[in-house]
Amino acid sequence: xxxQEIIEKSARIVSGCRHIVALTGAGISAESGISTYRDSGxxxxxxxxxxxxxxxxxxxxxxxxxxxxxxxxxxGIRAARPNPGHxxxxxxxxxxxxxxxxxxxxxxxxxxxxxxxxxxxxxxIYRFRCLECGKKKIMERDKFFETFERFIPKMKRFSFEExxxxxxxxxxxxxxxxxxxxxxEPVQDLNEAMTxxxxxxxxxxxxxSGVVYPAASLPGIAKSRGALLVEINPRESALSDQCDLFxxxxxxxxxxxxxxxxxxxxxxxxxx
Ligand code: APR
Numbered sequence: 290x291x292x293q294e295i296i297e298k299s300a301r302i303v304s305g306c307r308h309i310v311a312l313t314g315a316g317i318s319a320e321s322g323i324s325t326y327r328d329s330g331x332x333x334x335x336x337x338x339x340x341x342x343x344x345x346x347x348x349x350x351x352x353x354x355x356x357x358x359x360x361x362x363x364x365g366i367r368a369a370r371p372n373p374g375h376x377x378x379x380x381x382x383x384x385x386x387x388x389x390x391x392x393x394x395x396x397x398x399x400x401x402x403x404x405x406x407x408x409x410x411x412x413x414i415y416r417f418r419c420l421e422c423g424k425k426k427i428m429e430r431d432k433f434f435e436t437f438e439r440f441i442p443k444m445k446r447f448s449f450e451e452x453x454x455x456x457x458x459x460x461x462x463x464x465x466x467x468x469x470x471x472x473x474e475p476v477q478d479l480n481e482a483m484t485x486x487x488x489x490x491x492x493x494x495x496x497x498s499g500v501v502y503p504a505a506s507l508p509g510i511a512k513s514r515g516a517l518l519v520e521i522n523p524r525e526s527a528l529s530d531q532c533d534l535f536x537x538x539x540x541x542x543x544x545x546x547x548x549x550x551x552x553x554x555x556x557x558x559x560x561x
Pocket of ligand 1: 313314315316317319320325326327328331339340343393394411495496497498499500501521522523524525526538539540541
């Protein structure tokens, strides 16, 4: 666990910044009970083909196991709620420090926590996109899980065509697909994410192994434009060498301590 001295040092860095951006990965949702990908026991640790081909490769490789793999993944997200790490980022936004969250996560937890500017580079699991007109629509959480529960457990052998036949039809009459980005597809909100990375004076690098691009290029862009990089992770990542400060631990524990220390600084400086 990090020392109080490092927590206070991080809070002082935050207090001196005015355009903070958070780059988050699966690690920030780990304390909400959602499996990460590359940790031991993580999704790609259990299904190595996922590391280069994502969930599509896993479903294709294990069609007979796919229904319960998919339901396991969905049940993890269904049970998940924002954790203290997500809420600390909302505090930083409401205190006027955090301007945007750029996330690789598709679990919608940053939006549910209350952050107002969230750029979801890998899409959002609850959002459907029309294959004809491109219109996007978020499905209400309970309805989303009911939709999948109606047919996935009954599937003997997984098929994307069959899964797609249960998705909502767009008002234009087009079929829809999940608006989550599959490996090899273009990411979403890339321009907005690059703009934020180039404009920030501090990037918080939270819970990512930093091995998937273009998201992993964002800290380098921020640094090249003079921003500081502060990383929180229980272990070093591929981005740690670029970071100015590395706090070893869980975002759900460390971020709230930084916010607490920041509030003390604000009181001392008469900011509140
Ligand atoms: N707090 C902070 N970090 C944590 C925590 C925690 N409680 N638990 C785990 N971590 C860290 C791990 O040490 C690891 O560095 O989170 C990181 C998770 O790494 P990955 O599983 O690789 O997830 P991520 O970096 O988000 O993967 C990026 O890869 O497969 C694709 O689309 C998928 O969006 C995902 C992308």
